[in-house]
Amino acid sequence: MSAILIKYMKQYGDFSDDQMASILKGIEVQTYPKGTVLVEQGMISSTCYFVLSGCIRQFGVDEHGRETTYEFYTEEQSVVLFNQANMMKSSKYSLVCVEECVLVISGFTSDQEMYDAHEGLESMTRKMTEVMMGEVQEKNAVLISSSPEERYEILQDTRKDLFSRVPQHQLASYLGITAESFSRIKRRIDKSKLKMVD
């Protein structure tokens, strides 16, 4: 399992085998059954996760009882709720395992000691965060500028696996649309694809 992690870390830093072994020694890997609540809304947590396998859903419930799905994290994605990890604020979100998950657990973001102990680790984290930031900026741009139909198609193009891993009403919420709109768009797109095949 740690092969995935090593491959991932090597993208962002030039670590020797010794350095890598020493970093990995400080890292914990855990398996969680489907349905596990990793963080519950309102809880204080500065734990960060890296998904080796499985799927985590990030969601929140507002004061009117409306639930919104904000993100799905799958293989090779980092799960860091930055605002709360930095500030030890109570979480606005819950994190729940949608499938059985094998996760790397760390307190990276708030841990200057770990950075001081391992040369190159802070640099790696900076680069990882910048890449994540780029992705979130792009996602934001899509949310602002596109229609629900376009968002559906972009999700199909970029994260097709989610369509078979996650319940439809959660995907709808993630796209910021109702379950009814989701079904309508799905029918329309499936139909037009069938026509293209004809």
Add this chain to the structure above:
Amino acid sequence: MSAILIKYMKQYGDFSDDQMASILKGIEVQTYPKGTVLVEQGMISSTCYFVLSGCIRQFGVDEHGRETTYEFYTEEQSVVLFNQANMMKSSKYSLVCVEECVLVISGFTSDQEMYDAHEGLESMTRKMTEVMMGEVQEKNAVLISSSPEERYEILQDTRKDLFSRVPQHQLASYLGITAESFSRIKRRIDKSKLKMVD
């Protein structure tokens, strides 16, 4: 002017006066008249900015000619288009000065040399990026979960100054709504505020 920058940097790193002076020596400050195009969509640029005063609009035009405003950057905000700064990709966005702007200009993100030369600078950048990431995650959450009316009210609460600094149709675009919806919401909210005053 550099007092603003020093105050900002000190939030994220414990720099001595000597260290600060040495970092500032490598930094360029420029004044740009209103209307200046800092980055044009399609251009390759890895320049980053920090706003000492003024307002920068980030926008893009899609293949159908539709223009969308993605962000407004004002005092004490960093302007980093992470994806392109990291990857030297051509920009999906334009950056234009909505007002006369006094900006710090740097190539921070891609500049490992600068980090190696100044102790604490990479750590500062990591922390700054994490705080920015927290803000973008929050903005994302708002975009997914709220109605246009709620987004209007959140913008009024959090960035009231934009309402007098920026044309209404650009604000509408930034909220992901049409100019007509924007006017309608504005009338409704102004009216209900008047009623509360009565």
